[in-house]
Amino acid sequence: MTAIGQRFDGIAFTLKSIDVTYLAAGASGNVKYSVSAGRVLDAAGKDLGALSPVPDVDNDLFIISTDGNWMVQQSTLLGATDR
Numbered sequence: 800m801t802a803i804g805q806r807f808d809g810i811a812f813t814l815k816s817i818d819v820t821y822l823a824a825g826a827s828g829n830v831k832y833s834v835s836a837g838r839v840l841d842a843a844g845k846d847l848g849a850l851s852p853v854p855d856v857d858n859d860l861f862i863i864s865t866d867g868n869w870m871v872q873q874s875t876l877l878g879a880t881d882r
Contacts, residue, residue, distance in 0.1 A: 804842030810850065811835040825863035825872070832856050 815831040834853040841847055857877040862869050 805847065806840050807850070808838045808840050809835075810837030825861065825869075828860045828862060830858045830860065832858075 811834070813833045813835070815833065817828060817830050819826050819828045834850075834856060836852040837850050839847040839850060859875045859877060860871055861873040863872045864870075
C-alpha cells in the first residue's frame with residue numbers, strides 16, 4: 800500500500816491471463832499478473848524503500864456497466880499477504 804502522493808518507480812506489471820464471464824448485471828473477471836521489483840517514492844521524489852517482485856498475483860473482479868461505462872465494483876486479491 801502507498802499513502803497519498805506516493806508512487807511506484809521502476810515497477811512493471813506483466814499480464815499473464817484474463818478470464819471474463821458476462822453476467823446480467825455486469826461481468827466477473829479473473830486477472831493474473833506479475834509485478835517486478837521497484838521503489839516507492841514520496842510526493843517530493845524521496846526514496847522510501849524497495850519493493851520485492853511478486854511473481855504470481857491473482858485478482859478477482861466484479862465489474863458493472865453504468866451509463867455505458869464499465870466500473871470495478873469489487874476487487875479481491877486472492878492469496879494476498881499483508882503487502
